[in-house]
Amino acid sequence: MFSVTDNAFKQLDAQLAASAEKYINIAIRKSGCSGYKYFIELCDDTTDKLILTESPVTIVTDKANEPYMQNVQLDYIQEGLNRSFKFSNPDAKSECGCGESFMF
Template sequence: MTLPPKVTDRAFDRLSEIGAADQGKALRIAVEGGGCSGFQYNIVLDDVTPDDLVLEGSGEKVVVDSVSLPFLTNAVIDFTEELIGARFVIENPNATASCGCGTSFSI
């Protein structure tokens, strides 16, 4: 069954901390060709467009464009704080391989 990506409370909380909605922005998760494994994630604060799937929580928005959406079926968008730094991460069950940087994957 095809399900849209899920966004964790921790990711929405981080968007609140950085004031994304206050700036009129949403967190855009896009999949692009490239990277060391074939595809890579592009994660940026951006404007919402009519083509976007909008995921909302805690007054914040995460958006995915229609081209990227099939690559993110059943994925989980999270925020993590580790020794190497804090970042948004994507747990993607569609990825058959990924690289150490965590932003590149293959299907």
Template sequence: MTLPPKVTPRAFERLAEIGAAAQGKALRVAVEGGGCSGFQYDISLDDPAEGDLVLEGDGEKVVVDSVSLPFLANATIDFTEELIGARFVIDNPNATSSCGCGTSFSI
């Protein structure tokens, strides 16, 4: 069964900390061709656009465009703080392999 991506409470909390909604922005998660594994994630603050899937929590928004949506089905969008830094991460069950950087994957 194909489900839309999920966003963790920690990711919404981080968006609130950086004031994304106050700026009128949402976290855009997109998939683009490229990267060392064939596809790569593009994560940015952006304006929601018509046709985007909008995921909301704590007054914040995460948006995914219709082209990227099939690649992110059943994925989880999270925020993590590790020794290498703090960043939004995607746990994508559709990826058959991924790069060590965590932003590049193949299907």
């Protein structure tokens, strides 16, 4: 089950409020040294999308990503002056050293 922390929901809600789009799309693309990376995008269309959460923010992904989203948690963290979204996936076989990309 895909989960989102309160901190992440607050930040995603703020991003949507500042844009014309209505939904958050989580994309998975080949990237980084370990193979794949999660991307957060704004979108207006949920056609052919899997709905991961509906409240307080609707988060969707491509239906083909369903197996890769099962135990993922999305958080928004602050480390010193740096703030960022962090995806935690216990089912990933490996991650790169910086935690940006993962392998299934």
